[in-house]
Amino acid sequence: MQKYKTYAAGYLFLLPWLIGLIFLYLSPIFASLYLSFTKYDLLTAPKWIGFDNYKTMFTDDYRLGDSIKVTFQYVLISVPFRLAFALGLAMLLNQGMKFLGVYRTIYYIPSLLGGSVAISVLWKQVFDKDGIFNQGLALMGIEGPNWIADPKYAIYSLIGLSVWQFGSVMIIFLAGLKQIPQELYEAATVDGAGIFRKFSRITMPLLTPVIFFNLTITLIQSFQTFTKAFIISGGSGGPINSTLLYSLYLYIKGFTFLDMGYASAMAWLLLIIIAAFTGLLFLTSRYWVYYSDGRN
């Protein structure tokens, strides 16, 4: 009886969470799956059309092709740069620098506000034809292009914005670096190891779990980027689809063209893409991620 009671208490405490999960999370996910097999414009009832939406996606939607290309470009460039900036600065900060707290705060502010609309608006201003970024380039004698309006460069302004927000990743790296026992470095120094050897033989291996965590989370988040592209392109994904990130195109399909069925099918393709990348990371992780507690 006593045991039964504690069980009940455990589940009772989880109840609000469970109700939310079922009604606002799981049911919507299944509803979305159902809608992806229908034609639905909000006004008339959803009509079952089987795999038609998926067929159209793969055969008859060149904008989706553009969108996927841009999204991959965005993710595959911004994620490595963001992680590299974050790791590099975390390592610099971890050398017992003075004012660590101040630097940490300053570096974190861009990620704190990065997702907000204000920053995207600001970014548009900074990367404008006459914005300060080009003014800076002009000082060095380079004439900058029109970053936002030129389809060749527009995506780089988004990538730049994403890389600028390296702070949150850096803080996690910093915490990871602090957990590496100092004795290891001391022993390595005694054995005559240089900076690079210490980095490749001690820091990197012991940091792989944290790198794995950051890589996975950043990748998942980057695939879902919406606000930046929406604000900077004014909701269009232009010029010429050059900033049409996947979520933005999905939004346009669903809420501008009111093609809710098609948009739901797109959402599932995105989930599959994200799951594939995450799965791939997990599969390869046992070859490069090292857990010191012997988990592998």
Place this chain on the structure above:
Amino acid sequence: MLMSRRKQRFFKLLTYAVLLGFSVYCLLPFLWMFVTSIKPTDQIRTLNPSFWVDKPTWKHFDNVLNGSAFLTFFKNSLFVALATTVASLIISIFAGYALSRYVRFKGVKLFSVAMLLSQMIPGVLLLIPLYLVMKNLSLINTYASLILAYTTFTVPLCTFMMKSFFDTIAYEMEESAEIDGCSRIGIIFRILLPVSLPSLVATSLFAFLNAWNEFMFGFVFINDEAHRTLTPGISLFKGLYQTDWGSMMAASVLSVLPIVIIFVFLQRFLIEGMTAGSVKG
């Protein structure tokens, strides 16, 4: 030895230079934001923009505060974010406690996995069905729609943060309270929460920031001025004053400032909370 010490000094200086350079890189856009917001209109779009402001003006701020719905948006955002914070906190305290103390029980491990998986579901996937749910419940254009949606998104991570903190608290404290006849809820409120203050702050901050910064759901769920939150509000500002960078930047400064101030004071908690869940996991 002398050489090496000199070299060391050189590297130290170089490191500080790099750190300083990146500080400028992180802060310069904000400075630009502020400078633009106090520039007279005719100095904003010139061929030689500079950080120097001739005759700074508060005109744009006046414009935003008195000539637009900014204050309404601000109040709406504040209400939605605070309500989300309270709701997420209550749910995640109980769920986090259950996960921390009843992990031995069957089924609970499953919840942990589900929580982590939930991070993988794209927000846009939920956007359409949740929009339909809100529409059917006639919640479109209400605060409740946003509070429900935001709470759903923040609860998994909040729970995770609370759980990792509860894990670090010794069970003995609760046992003695139990012997003294304290109820389970009493234990949570009288024993655990008072010592969990840092992680309560971190968790609340996380929920608050997420709700405050969220854009997509706010943009889709709310279509009337009276309930609109700040993020869609600013984006629509853009439509109103297509070329009025001054007012847009003033609105941006005003929306960003509270967050920066809160963060500067409470950052220690947030950083500890953020790293607790990730590095150990």
